[in-house]
Amino acid sequence: MTIAIVIGTHGWAAEQLLKTAEMLLGEQENVGWIDFVPGENAETLIEKYNAQLAKLDTTKGVLFLVDTWGGSPFNAASRIVVDKEHYEVIAGVNIPMLVETLMARDDDPSFDELVALAVETGREGVKALKAKPVEKAAPAPAAAAPKAAPTPAKTNGAKRLHGYWPCAYRRPSDSRSGRHPLDQRNQCLPYYCC
Secondary structure, three states, rough: OEEEEEEEOOOHHHHHHHHHHHHHHHHOOOEEEEEOOOOHHHHHHHHHHHHHHHOOOOOOOOOEEEEEOOOOHHHHHHHHHHHOOOOOEEEOOOHHHHHHHHHHHHOOOOOOHHHHHHHHHHHHHOOOOOHHHOOOOOOOOOOOOOOOOOOOOOOOOOHHHHHHHOOOOOHHHOOOOOOEEOOOOOOOOOHOOO
């Protein structure tokens, strides 16, 4: 089985995030979701998380993908993961993070590799179309460099082909190895994306 994923958000977004990912990738196994709606509290959320965990295979670990750092879904998940190995909470869930994380599970990465991949793709998935890159000032010298996060698992190259996210239309028969027509900038032509 794969590493379990539980999506937790304020409002009714968690189920819709999963439905969007499944529209692109097909039905997913070992994934749960909870929505934090008005009238609920932290104890209710923990009960909902535990109910989802009871339905999932958690032997390889659990990755909670939540909407905001410090929000109720994050805080409740944090209380669950605090003393458990291979349990983690990542805040800032978005479609690129969720899709890439779901696909990467098929390659059987280590838990730490999947966590690093989720964080990296979540950051990379946030872009502005017309914004020009801002030059960053040189950082001040540090006393000691922090330990680097593990690098994401190496894949066959088709998971993030040319910067566009794959979808079911691009992957007939769930094949991830196909090449796609490219434009002058070596990016997939837009009509090959959902």
